[in-house]
Amino acid sequence: MFSSRSLSHLAVALGVVALSPVAMATDSIIKVAKTPTxxxxxxxxxxxxxxxxxxxxxxxxxxxxxxxxxDLDITPAQASCHTAMVDGYFIEGHVHAREIRSLLASQPEANGLTVPGMPVGSPGMEMGEHQDEYSTLLVEDDGSTRTYRQHATPPERSE
Structure with a gap:
């Protein structure tokens, strides 16, 4: 998971009390860092x-x-517009709530989930019925990623 240093830096940056990794494991509030606009x-x-x-x-x-x-070792290729923390995991970008629930239920040895960039159709990026194909990635402890869930483009509708 995260080093105590990374968790402390995140906690300070978010204006919360620094927590040890053990204390973070019981935290169920999602803490989101974003720009105001x-x-x-x-x-x-x-x-x-x-x-x-x-x-x-x-x-x-x-x-x-x-x-x-x-501080969380989120690479530019994994980044999006906001970063969150929950139960010792980071959630980067427009990750669906059901995937966060799945992560918290399964508790894999990993750093977190990311939806890199800002794909149309992901939560918060809805534009009518249009949806880009995109992946939610699990970021492993070593920084590598693997597909956690693939989001396909919906099939074309016949008029």
Missing amino acids: CGCCSAWIEHLEANGFEVTVHDVSHRQLNAIKV
Whole structure:
């Protein structure tokens, strides 16, 4: 999982009390770091709340947000517009609530989940019925990734 140093840096950056990895394991509130003007981040937070998650939001500068990503070893290829923490895992980008629940239920030895970039159709990035094909990735302890869930483009409708 994360080093105590990374968790402490994230906690300080988010303005919360620094927690040990053991204490983080029992935390069920999703803590989201985002920039104040990001509308899709707010829409993703609404998605989480609509799916029963308790969320605390920390508006930070772009510089602070980038520092959080660096502290958590989130690479540019894994990055999106917001970073969250829950139960010792990071959640990067527009990850669906059901995938977060699955992660928390299975508790894999991993750092977290990411939906890199901002794919259309992911939670918070809805644009009507349009949906890009995208993957939610599990970020392993060594930083490598594997597909956690593939999101396919819906089949074309006949008129």
